[in-house]
Amino acid sequence: MIKTTQISDQTDLFGFLYRHPTLTLAILLGPPLIWLLIFYLGPLLALLLQSFYHLDPFTGLILRKLTLATYRELLTxxxxxxxxxxxxxxxxxxxxxxxxxxxxxxxxxxxxxxxxxxxxxxxxxxxxxxxxxxxxxxxxxxxxxxxxxxxxxxxxxxxxxxxxxxxxxxxxxxxxxxxxxxxxxxxxxxxxxxxxxxxxxxxxxxxxxxxxxxxxxxxxxxxxxxxxxxxxxxxxxxxxxxxxxxxxxxxxxxxxxxxxxxxxxxxxxxxxxxxxxxxxxxxxxxxxxxxxxxxxxxxxxxxxxxxxxx
Amino acid sequence: MLARIPTWLRGVSYAIYGFLYLPILLIAIYSFNRARFGLAWTGFTFDWYFSLFQNALVWQATQNTLVLALVSTLVSTLLGSLLGYGLYRYRFPGKKILQGLMLLPVIVPDIVMAIALLLFYQFVRFYTGLFELGLGTMILAHITFQIAFVAIVVRSRLQLLDPALEEAAYDLYANTWQKLRYVTLPLAMPGIQAAALLAFTLSIDDFVISFFTSGPESLTLPILIYSTARRGVTPEINALSTLIILTTLILVVGFPLRSAPHR
The missing domain is CATH 1.10.3720.10 (MetI-like)
Known part of the structure; x- marks a missing residue:
């Protein structure tokens, strides 16, 4: 009796998952978290990064160098x-x-x-x-x-x-x-x-x-x-x-x-x-x-x- | 028992209801006004509805809006439900932080998300050539803001359930699959449906994020209304608005009644 359950548990994917809750959690949360990481945190970081760039007022080009100049402009x-x-x-x-x-x-x-x-x-x-x-x-x-x-x-x-x-x-x-x-x-x-x-x-x-x-x-x-x-x-x-x-x-x-x-x-x-x-x-x-x-x-x-x- | 609500309070409340509905009623009324300009009532007509149906741009925008809403709702309901269930069922390190982050799309102004996504798309396009602005980038954007709403709704509905039900399933020798299929999923279904409906209406109504992530070909109804209305009030827009309001009304009133007959 005990033996049969063990065997069926081993062959059963869901039995395996039941015994490995961390893996189950990873499968559940993995896809949404990866999505949010790429399309949510990624854009927010891009936004933050851009705010430390600066637009050169003379050439009209964006200088891709970290500076606080834009934030200074914000305080005018x-x-x-x-x-x-x-x-x-x-x-x-x-x-x-x-x-x-x-x-x-x-x-x-x-x-x-x-x-x-x-x-x-x-x-x-x-x-x-x-x-x-x-x-x-x-x-x-x-x-x-x-x-x-x-x-x-x-x-x-x-x-x-x-x-x-x-x-x-x-x-x-x-x-x-x-x-x-x-x-x-x-x-x-x-x-x-x-x-x-x-x-x-x-x-x-x-x-x-x-x-x-x-x-x-x-x-x-x-x-x-x-x-x-x-x-x-x-x-x-x-x-x-x-x-x-x-x-x-x-x-x-x-x-x-x-x-x-x-x-x-x-x-x-x-x-x-x-x-x-x-x-x-x-x-x-x-x-x-x-x-x-x-x-x-x-x-x-x-x-x-x-x-x-x- | 309790004192009744004072009459003045009742009066004030109904006046506020009036305030909520008056503008919407006005739009509906003026969609039947014969006059092209001005507010004087010159007679009843269906003309604006007919000219709307002959407008190819309106059909194109309707189609885009529906494709966008359906695809994004499908994906976000799947991902958001997984997230909602995971947050309900498990404890893990960083859970508090994740819950805080999930509130962000709900409370941070839309324009922040819109600009952030636009910059992100530009950034990736610069290096890979991917993410040309259009319906595709809009779908990705909508899924992103919908996930949080879906997860919050699904989780809060699951929290109303008796945890003993899942334990009982195990006690009765259900394996994990059987438990999910025959116990958890049916119980979570009303929550998932409510979340999907919310995601769908959010997508149909979204203007700001769509506006920033759209391309020249991917006109949706809100963008069409915005760009037309800026040039002035037209009776066609009144007619279109009336139709949109009627559609959402039927959708919203019709759905919950069928999906949750008891409770």
């Missing part, structure tokens, strides 16, 4: 402006998305009927699955100078208000479509589902009994929110903010299709890579958001951002 006031503008926008969009996402996520979680809940959940997911370009582009219809919003505001007699807002420095512009306010609105819109879903996942884990207990102990509605619900939702908020922040930081489609001549990081990368052919500078430009996001992720992880989602 014009470029620092781009970083500040992008970071401010990413921060503003993230905060506004939290404000909009929270009530929605809360309503979704606290609604009694599971059917209705499922429907609302799917309704948040669906815009995410419809093309992002199309959703950006829809806003051109709304925000353009002769767009829907202008039309509507004129009908209710509020166009004076909009003109006042558009005259504000730093926010306004000739029309909503080419103002920073317009860019902000579109970012707010396209990334909103990325904020709703993690907050919803976090709130889903708050047991009803905790909220009841808070009420039993005499907490007012806002106290329960401030001391019970909000702290427990914080990991979800952080996870969502990783997405909204990163997506805003690197995007070039929104400012490109709506914006004015002041660049955001994504646009700068596109311009340096394409029109001006300064690939080292484009590479150095991308290293910054990558660095920011890695730090952001580490901080968020330490604060427990991904415990509720993954």
């Amino acid at each position: 006031p014009a470029n620092v402006d781009i970083f500040v503008r992008s970071l401010t926008m990413a921060l503003a969009v993230t905060l506004a998305d939290i404000v909009l996402a929270f009530p929605l996520a809360y309503t979704m979680v606290r609604l009694a009927s599971p059917r209705w809940k499922g429907f609302l959940y799917l309704s948040v997911l669906l815009p995410l699955w419809s093309s992002y370009l199309i959703r950006v582009y829809a806003w051109k219809l709304i925000l353009a100078k002769e767009g829907i919003l202008t039309y509507l505001l004129a009908h209710v007699g509020l166009q004076g208000w909009m003109e006042k807002i558009l005259q504000l420095p730093g926010i306004g512009g000739p029309s909503l479509a080419v103002s920073n306010l317009g860019i902000f609105l579109v970012f707010l819109y396209v990334w909103l589902p990325y904020m709703i879903l993690p907050i919803q996942a976090a709130l889903e884990r708050v047991p009803d009994s905790l909220i009841e207990a808070s009420a039993d102990l005499g907490a007012q509605g806002w106290q329960t929110f401030r001391y019970v619900i909000f702290p427990l939702a914080l990991p979800g908020i952080l996870a969502g903010s990783v997405f909204t922040f990163s997506l805003t930081l690197g995007d070039f489609v929104v400012p490109y299709s709506l914006g004015n001549s002041s660049y955001f990081i994504g646009q700068a990368v596109l311009a340096f890579q394409g029109t001006s052919g300064n690939i080292p500078l484009a590479a150095a430009f991308t290293v910054v958001p990558m660095g920011i996001m890695i730090v952001y992720l580490l901080v968020a992880k330490r604060l427990g951002a991904f415990e509720s989602v993954s």
Whole structure:
């Protein structure tokens, strides 16, 4: 009896693998890891290497010699402006998305009927699955100078208000479509589902009994929110903010299709890579958001951002 | 029981839902507007859909988009599932680092990956002549960003399973192959399907990485929309967008219902 199993085990490839878990692991992980090594780490290294090259301003040729000159160029006031503008926008969009996402996520979680809940959940997911370009582009219809919003505001007699807002420095512009306010609105819109879903996942884990207990102990509605619900939702908020922040930081489609001549990081990368052919500078430009996001992720992880989602 | 949601909160929530859907509805409505320019409603028409169907460029782009999405989803689902299963089942040195690295494509802005791949292709082409930009390089790029998403979804679904099930299979004298074939794979299947669907929609929707890794011949729908819309709002693009949204809607709503009837 014992002998036969031994024989069949020896002839059986899977029996052999069972006794050699390291080999099994290598077979499982080998192909995906080799792929990621070549097509993921390879490109990132190529990017890093390029950022240490430098474009000679006189000959227009790229000097393939390691130097920090490109990073020095990165710190010129014009470029620092781009970083500040992008970071401010990413921060503003993230905060506004939290404000909009929270009530929605809360309503979704606290609604009694599971059917209705499922429907609302799917309704948040669906815009995410419809093309992002199309959703950006829809806003051109709304925000353009002769767009829907202008039309509507004129009908209710509020166009004076909009003109006042558009005259504000730093926010306004000739029309909503080419103002920073317009860019902000579109970012707010396209990334909103990325904020709703993690907050919803976090709130889903708050047991009803905790909220009841808070009420039993005499907490007012806002106290329960401030001391019970909000702290427990914080990991979800952080996870969502990783997405909204990163997506805003690197995007070039929104400012490109709506914006004015002041660049955001994504646009700068596109311009340096394409029109001006300064690939080292484009590479150095991308290293910054990558660095920011890695730090952001580490901080968020330490604060427990991904415990509720993954 | 719990206090009900206050009416104002309910109102605010539905207003935010409106905000999510209004722009998409506008596109659909304007795809039926007779006027070529401007926003005034001049009558209902299907003309823009007809002219879309006669546009050879649109057909070419649709074909490229589908080939790209199908091939990349197939490969990335295979590789990503292996990775997801390995991460779920085994402990090994460097696992933490690998998990951290896998999060990178999810959180690092697309443009970083796009430029990195472009430089990498240039670099290899310089020495070997391989990787001429086109559908091939786009497929490689898509697989690369899809793998991480697939692995994360598959692993998190596997973690919901009872580990005793796999042990029970061994107790009942299943060999490794039988265990994989009759226990692990069927249990992992809903996760793998969900991951494949995610990979597919990510590929169809991807613009930034496609834009940088594409060649002159490999136009996809997002690239077509981008380059057309930059010149101005056209009713054909509204019609095309409406069709794309409808297609994804059918795909997404139709799939999960069939693949996961219970739970």
